[in-house]
Amino acid sequence: MSLLTTPVRQDLVVLSLEPWDDVWRRNQHLIAGLLADDPGLHVLFVEPPVDHLHDLRRGAPLTLGRRLRRLTADDGVPEGRAWALRPTKWLPRRLAPGADRRRAGRIARVARRLGMPDPVLWVNDPDGAAVLRATGWRALYDVTDDWLRADRPAAELDRIRSNEDLLLADCAEVVVCSPALARSKGEASGRPVTVVTNGVDLAAYRRPVPRPHDLPDGAYALYVGTLHPDRLDTTACLRLATTLRAAGxxxxxxxxxxxxxxxxxxxxxxxxxxxxxRPAAEVPGYLQHAAALVVPHRVDDFTDSLDPIKLYEYLAVGRPIVSTPVAGFRDQPADRVAIASPQRLPEAVLRAISAPAAPPSALSGSSAPTEVPRWSDQVRRMDRVLTRVRAARPR
Structure with missing residues (x-):
């Protein structure tokens, strides 16, 4: 006869670079997996602040920060153990000194209201250094982008560098998603770092699904991912779109x-x-029915630090892949990924489209690699890191 035991409560505050929404990214995959595996885990997921002036500059519609909300099964997590908070950034830092400190104080107060007096802090957003300063919580720094290599104003780079120096020095553990980040952050800090790459739900991406209704008739080339100027090579995209339109x-x-x-x-x-x-559950359909999957990314120091989730999603569906020579894709065998310069990308994509390819219905028997990292494996790796952070001495 088995005895029922109450799970040991574990509290986690996550400072994310992205919101919790239908477009799942690394943080959501890992957090959802951790919540599913540990019935004692409770999570406060702090989304990036809404920035009104930034939205106005890029012509986006204004949105408001969201009050604390409970995440549910509709959000992909167990009921009653996860909450999300999205603050509002009303003014630039130069006009509102101390804004990061006030935000940190609010996060600490919300955590206490949720019964989290001494949580582990998971920092993905470097600005989360303010929360570490204010609370002294045991912390993990999860580095997914090398923002010091991005094209940013000098003042912003100085702020990022100062925050990252604190995080690398004071966090109990540092996790990176790519070998390039392991080299740069390990060398910069003189400390060991743990590599936890991104992954894919292989079964979901290899299960054939119907063609989405909003796709054009006939063959198409596809890019899936955030359209971000730090990543996409706009000139290469324009050249590719023009060439493909001429080819129908x-x-x-x-x-x-x-x-x-x-x-x-x-x-x-x-x-x-x-x-x-598109919601994460619908993405496999767009990938499976594409004639070619493309990666028209910029080739620079910033993109060299990335571990693109799309690498694993693209590989999982076994469709032809054409990419500029960026990290992850350029390391794949030629029979999996065709590499082309931004200038020669259109002709490489046309060659891939014209080559015979198996239909999506044959996906389960395709040559798509089975050794790609799975999110379930990465969740277990991150859980081991969190166990070490919990055992660390408080600051």
């Missing part, structure tokens, strides 16, 4: 659009079809 095969872009509105208009004028974000 449109370029389809699926994902949140964070580019300049003028660049988005230019892409549409060149023949690209911008579908916007």
């Amino acid at each position: 095969t449109p370029l389809v872009l699926v994902g949140p659009a964070l580019m300049d509105p003028l660049d988005l208009t230019r892409l549409e004028a060149a023949g690209a079809l911008l579908l916007g974000p």
Whole structure:
């Protein structure tokens, strides 16, 4: 006869670079997996602040920060053990000194209200250094982008560097998602770092699904991911869209659009079809039915630090892949990924489209690699890291 035991409560505050929404990213995959595996885990997920002035500059509609809300099964997590908070950033830092400190204080107060007096702090957003300063919570720094290598104003880079120096020095554990980040952050801090790459739900992506109704008729080339100027090579995208339109095969872009509105208009004028974000559960259908999957990314120090989730999602569906020579994709065998310069990307994509490819119905028997990292494995790796953080001495 087995005895029922009460799970040991574990509290976690996550400072994320992205909101918890239908477009699942690394944090959501990992947090949802951890919650499913540990019935004692409780999570406060802090989303990036709504920035009104930034939205106005890029022509996006204004949104308001959301009060504390309970995440549910509709959000992909167990009921009653996860909450999300999205603050509002009313003014730039130069006009509102101490804003980060006040935000940190609010997060600490919300955590206490939720019965989290001494949680583990998971920092993905470098600005979360203010929360570490204010609380002294045992902490993990999860590095997914090298923002010091991004094109940013000098003052912003100085702030990021100062925050990252504190996080690398004072966090009990540092996790990175790519070998490039392991080298740069390990060397910068002189400390060991743990690599936890991104992954994919292989079964979901290899299960054939119907063609989405909003796709154009016939063959199409597809990019799935956030349309972000730090990642996408706008000139390469325009060249690719123009060439594919002439060949009667449109370029389809699926994902949140964070580019300049003028660049988005230019892409549409060149023949690209911008579908916007789609729920994570619908993404496999767009990938499985594509004639080619494309990665028209910039090639620079910033993209070299990334571990693109789309690498694993693209590989899982076994469709032809064409990419600029960026991290992850350029390391794959030639029979899996065709690498082309931004200038030669259109002709490489046309070759991939013209080559015979198995239909999506044959996906289960395709040559798609089975050794790609799975999110379930990455969840277990992160759980081991969190166990070490909990055992660390408080600051």
